[in-house]
Amino acid sequence: GAVVSQHPSWVICKSGTSVKIECRSLDFQATTMFWYRQFPKQSLMLMATSNEGSKATYEQGVEKDKFLINHASLTLSTLTVTSAHPEDSSFYICSARTGTANYGYTFGSGTRLTVV
Amino acid sequence: DAKTTQPPSMDCAEGRAANLPCNHSTISGNEYVYWYRQIHSQGPQYIIHGLKNNETNEMASLIITEDRKSSTLILPHATLRDTAVYYCIVKPGSARQLTFGSGTQLTVLP
Numbered sequence: 087g088a089v090v091s092q093h094p095s096w097v098i099c100k101s102g103t104s105v106k107i108e109c110r111s112l113d114f115q116a117t118t119m120f121w122y123r124q125f126p127k128q129s130l131m132l133m134a135t136s137n138e139g140s141k142a143t144y145e146q147g148v149e150k151d152k153f154l155i156n157h158a159s160l161t162l163s164t165l166t167v168t169s170a171h172p173e174d175s176s177f178y179i180c181s182a183r184t185g186t187a188n189y190g191y192t193f194g195s196g197t198r199l200t201v202v
Numbered sequence: 203d204a205k206t207t208q209p210p211s212m213d214c215a216e217g218r219a220a221n222l223p224c225n226h227s228t229i230s231g232n233e234y235v236y237w238y239r240q241i242h243s244q245g246p247q248y249i250i251h252g253l254k255n256n257e258t259n260e261m262a263s264l265i266i267t268e269d270r271k272s273s274t275l276i277l278p279h280a281t282l283r284d285t286a287v288y289y290c291i292v293k294p295g296s297a298r299q300l301t302f303g304s305g306t307q308l309t310v311l312p
Contacts (some may be wrong), residue, residue, distance in 0.1 A: 092245070092304035120299050129289070130246070130302040179245050183298070190236065191300055 088114050088184040092194025099201055100187045107165045109118055109180030114115075115160035116182035124177040124196075136163040170201040206290045211307040214284075220277040222306050224290030227271040232295045235266060237275045239286040240305075245288065249275065280310045 089112040092112040099105050111120055117138045122130040134155055142155035152174075167174055167192040169170075180194040207223050207225040214220040215259055226235065238246040250264045252273075257264045262274040277284055289305040 090245075118298060122302075129304050133298060133300055148246070164286065177243070179233075179298070181245075190251065191248065192249070193238075196243065196245045 087184075088112075088192045090116075090180060090182050090192045090194040092180050094197060095195060096198040097115055097200070099171055099199070100141070101171055102169055104166055104168045105170055105199060107167075107178055107180075107199075109163045109165070109194050111161045111182050114182075114184055116163075116184075117184055118159060119157060119163040120181040120183075120191075121155065121163075121165050122179045124179060125127065130179060133165075138163075150156075167199065170199070172201045173199045175199055206292055206303050208288075208290055208303065208306045210304065211309070213311055214277075214280045214308050215311050216310050217279055218282065219272075219274075220280040220308060220310070222275040222277075222288050222290075222308060223272065224275070225272045226290070226292045229270050229292050230294065233292045234295065235264065235270075235273050236291040236293060236300065237262070237264065238289045238291065238300075239284075239308075242291065243282075243284045246302075249288075274289060280308075280312065282310050284308065285310045 091110045092167050093108045095162050119136040122132045123131045123133050125129040130194045133148045137157045138157045144150045157163040236251040237249040240246045250262050252264045266273045287305040287307050289302050291300050
């Protein structure tokens with residue numbers, strides 16, 4: 087089945103630094119990937135839609151200059167949290183649409199970001 | 203997009219069937235019902251989806267009422283590993299993304 091690999095699985099960084107999270111589709115091409123954020127005991131909230139070869143589409147309230155998304159190839163999308171602060175600590179999850187009838191959407195395993 | 207209503211939590215005995223309900227009374231004709239689950243600190247996992255017919259796969263069965271206003275996900279023989287948050291999602295065919303609600307925390311008890 088379709089696999090989305092997300093890396094790193096967890097990261098701790100200092101306030102003010104930037105962190106990059108990678109999301110790769112391993113056995114299929116993904117023209118569109120989705121980035122979600124999940125705070126403890128809450129549901130997944132869509133942050134942005136990543137489009138291969140073009141600019142990402144951000145949801146209302148998500149700062150595009152803070153959460154930089156790059157989707158330079160059909161198998162890789164990256165999310166960079168710039169100038170991270172403790173309130174950015176969260177679980178970040180990427181997803182890709184596989185285009186198959188049975189699965190539709192496959193999710194990465196998530197990245198736990200802790201900003202200290 | 204149609205909204206979904208799920209009970210916040212349910213318990214189920216190991217080995218018994220788990221029946222998870224979902225109300226989607228404002229669903230439109232072109233909207234699919236998807237079920238995903240999320241085990242603690244992992245990404246969501248696809249379970250099943252359907253439009254109007256009942257569906258079954260190796261993981262679960264999806265029963266959609268004739269008026270499509272509600273559905274039930276059935277895990278036929280729940281195991282401890284099925285403990286997770288289960289999300290019922292209604293998605294229009296034209297929408298690109300999945301929008302998650304609050305889900306149901308299913309706890310399978312030994």
